[in-house]
Amino acid sequence: MPLRPRFDAMLFDCDGVLVDSxxxxxxxxxxxxxxxxxxxxxxxxxxxxxxxxxxxxxxxxxxxxxxxxxxxxxxxxxxxxxxxxxxxLQLIPGAAELVAAADEAFEGRIACASNSERAKVELQLEKTGLLAHFTGKIFSAAETGPAKPSPAVYLAAAESMGPAAQRPLVLEDSPSGVRAGKAANAYVVALAATVNPEALVGAGADVVVDSLSEVRDLIG
The missing domain is CATH 1.10.150 (DNA polymerase; domain 1)
Known part of the structure; x- marks a missing residue:
């Protein structure tokens, strides 16, 4: 029997995390x-x-x-x-596998929380084949309140999952996104694809990784 994941939900940024936009x-x-x-x-x-x-x-x-x-x-x-x-547009390498694994491990408690407007997020997820995993689980800061580094979009995503999502794992790639995740009391993994790793650590990232394959081990 597999061990229970350390976290009980996963919240993904979109640009630079799931899609190479x-x-x-x-x-x-x-x-x-x-x-x-x-x-x-x-x-x-x-x-x-x-x-x-x-x-x-x-x-x-x-x-x-x-x-x-x-x-x-x-x-x-x-x-x-x-x-x-x-x-x-193409996927970030490993994104499809990670999303599928997270969807299964957290029993559907995943969401995409982005500063981008909803139409752009939906376009990107549909183009890359990920939209089915996030149907009804897309959150845009344009709708929830202030943009990141405000935690509003992550708080809205976590709250939508109810009390079962008390220990969310956030996946980000920017300092503002990292700060938003930490302000939402999440454990934040930062993908160092476009930003210097030191800047991500300075923003408060709990872990900095070079590829999405490294994130897979964190979700049980």
Missing amino acids: EPIVNQVLRDEVAAFGWEMSIEQCIQTFVGASLEGVQARVEQHTGRSVGQGWVDEFTRRRDAALREQ
């Missing part, structure tokens, strides 16, 4: 912000905006450039971003 999104974003005179590489763009909500991106661009970013810009960026994701 950061290079795709930031290629589009780099081109869009260049129109405002803000030149940067894709790597610089990722480091600047990793973990940010769409509203956070807009605010950061306005702050840096001193120019107002209207709804038309947001709509065009979203259109180009989503088109690129539909064409290019």
Whole structure:
């Protein structure tokens, strides 16, 4: 008989954790912000905006450039971003296996909690074949309250599972996401794919891993 998992629920971030969306999104974003005179590489763009909500991106661009970013810009960026994701998006290696294992180990007590808007999360999970695992279990900070590093989206996800989810395991890849998970009283594993491991440790990550295969051992 298998041992009971150390945790009783698992909450996943989406971008950079389940799907390899950061290079795709930031290629589009780099081109869009260049129109405002803000030149940067894709790597610089990722480091600047990793973990940010769409509203956070807009605010950061306005702050840096001193120019107002209207709804038309947001709509065009979203259109180009989503088109690129539909064409290019792939899973993070090991994501499908980890989600399936977590879904079984925690008897369905898994959720995807993201700063991204719901439509983007659903697009990405459907494109990569993960949506069936997260039907009715997607939480967006655009709906739950302040974006990460606020814990609101993780608290909403955990509360939706009731008292059975008292010891959640959170999987993140950004300092703001790590802080959100810790503020929600979760054990946070950080995937060091796009951010320096020291920054993730500094944000409070309990464990930093280089691949999702390392996470599998934590869920029993």
